[in-house]
Amino acid sequence: MKLLAKTSLYYLFFSIPILILSGLICYYVITREVKDSNNELLLNRKIVVEHYLKNNDTIPLKLIIKSKEAQIEKVTKAHFKNGAKTIFSDTLIIDKEENELAANRMITSIVTVGNINYQIKIWRSTLEFDELIEGIIYLLFFILFFLFLISMLINFWVSKTLWKPFYKTIHNLKIFRASDNEVPVFNTTSVKEFNELNSSLTAMMEKMIVDYNGQKKFTENASHEIQTPLAVIKSKIDLLIQSENLKGNEIELIVAIDDACSKLIRLNQSLLLLTKIENRQFKTTEKVSVEKIIDNSLILFEEHIKANKIVVLKNIEEDFLINMSPDLCLILINNLLQNAIRHNIEDGSIIIFIKSASLTIHNSGKEESLNMALLFKRFQKNSTSHLSTGLGLAIANEIAEVSGLSLKYKFMNNRHRFTLTNK
Numbered sequence: 001m002k003l004l005a006k007t008s009l010y011y012l013f014f015s016i017p018i019l020i021l022s023g024l025i026c027y028y029v030i031t032r033e034v035k036d037s038n039n040e041l042l043l044n045r046k047i048v049v050e051h052y053l054k055n056n057d058t059i060p061l062k063l064i065i066k067s068k069e070a071q072i073e074k075v076t077k078a079h080f081k082n083g084a085k086t087i088f089s090d091t092l093i094i095d096k097e098e099n100e101l102a103a104n105r106m107i108t109s110i111v112t113v114g115n116i117n118y119q120i121k122i123w124r125s126t127l128e129f130d131e132l133i134e135g136i137i138y139l140l141f142f143i144l145f146f147l148f149l150i151s152m153l154i155n156f157w158v159s160k161t162l163w164k165p166f167y168k169t170i171h172n173l174k175i176f177r178a179s180d181n182e183v184p185v186f187n188t189t190s191v192k193e194f195n196e197l198n199s200s201l202t203a204m205m206e207k208m209i210v211d212y213n214g215q216k217k218f219t220e221n222a223s224h225e226i227q228t229p230l231a232v233i234k235s236k237i238d239l240l241i242q243s244e245n246l247k248g249n250e251i252e253l254i255v256a257i258d259d260a261c262s263k264l265i266r267l268n269q270s271l272l273l274l275t276k277i278e279n280r281q282f283k284t285t286e287k288v289s290v291e292k293i294i295d296n297s298l299i300l301f302e303e304h305i306k307a308n309k310i311v312v313l314k315n316i317e318e319d320f321l322i323n324m325s326p327d328l329c330l331i332l333i334n335n336l337l338q339n340a341i342r343h344n345i346e347d348g349s350i351i352i353f354i355k356s357a358s359l360t361i362h363n364s365g366k367e368e369s370l371n372m373a374l375l376f377k378r379f380q381k382n383s384t385s386h387l388s389t390g391l392g393l394a395i396a397n398e399i400a401e402v403s404g405l406s407l408k409y410k411f412m413n414n415r416h417r418f419t420l421t422n423k
Contacts, residue, residue, distance in 0.1 A: 285323055
């Protein structure tokens with residue numbers, strides 16, 4: 001979720017209790033004002049009725065009583081409570097038009113004219129509170145919807161204008177590669193925070209380029225310096241093995257040294273390859289046919305497959321075309337096949353499934369799942385083979401990552417399955 005969208009949701013979330021509180025306050029204020037207004041109006045009407053009674057003006061009194069909004073009757077002293085008094089109250093009176101009880105505000109007053117006591121009751125229809133509450137609720141929902149709509153419009157406008165430099169910065173970060181030896185140009189904005197962010201990123205990228213070039217130079221030099229003496233040692237060992245004056249135990253020792261030297265050469269090459277992959281030094285990409293590379297790799301490993309009596313089956317629905325470096329694709333598939341051969345069993349099998357969007361390699365082997373937490377870690381060995389450097393799957397996974405592919409492992413039906421798909 002984008003920052004602006006999340007901020008808008010927080011605003012709406014906190015607006016709900018505020019709107020509810022505002023609705024309660026509105027309800028209290030409206031009802032209070034309506035009640036005070038009705039009380040004042042009823043009091044004025046009572047004063048008018050009192051005036052008519054004192055003046056014995058019967059015609060207006062009859063009209064008032066006929067309007068069915070007032071009642072005047074003679075009462076005895078028993079109706080006096082603590083002297084003459086005016087009382088306001090709420091009551092329900094039948095509305096004949098709608099045939100239902102309607103809320104009314106009523107004033108009751110005792111008036112003495114001469115020696116006669118009159119009880120005056122005057123009422124007036126008022127707001128129905130259930131309808132008032134319903135109206136306030138509808139109003140609150142309308143305000144909430146309006147706030148949400150305004151928030152979306154503001155969000156869209158801010159995204160297109162105020163946050164445009166930020167998204168430009170994100171784009172520059174995505175395309176930045178230290179191997180390009182070029183720092184992207186960030187736009188200058190009127191927002192201080194964006195300018196500080198861009199300045200910090202520029203300084204960081206410049207340092208990354210310096211560090212990358214230093215690491216690249218060191219790796220290349222170290223690899224060259226190590227590879228040269230290793231090649232010399234290897235050639236000398238080969239000459240020594242061909243000597244005719246060696247004893248049996250000496251030959252065994254020299255062969256062990258030769259194996260260790262060969263392993264060290266492979267390890268050095270693998271580490272150098274990993275470094276190049278991590279530094280994105282393989283830039284050339286093209287459509288690569290997985291089926292074609294699988295066929296070439298099977299020819300390459302044909303002797304190993306026959307030596308271990310492994311049956312290889314291919315199931316091809318459609319060729320899997322990947323847009324990546326051909327060299328990296330070859331290394332990736334070679335490592336996966338080599339892993340399936342090396343960790344197989346005698347008279348085992350390898351089944352290869354190729355679909356339009358995936359490559360799956362099944363192989364028999366140990367009847368237990370590999371450790372998922374360590375599977376793609378460097379120098380993690382799942383076999384005792386002296387030929388393994390513990391980097392094959394780590395290299396395969398690194399190639400998949402930099403090429404926008406996903407490499408997954410699963411153990412099912414006593415078979416180990418590696419699946420390569422597009423992300």
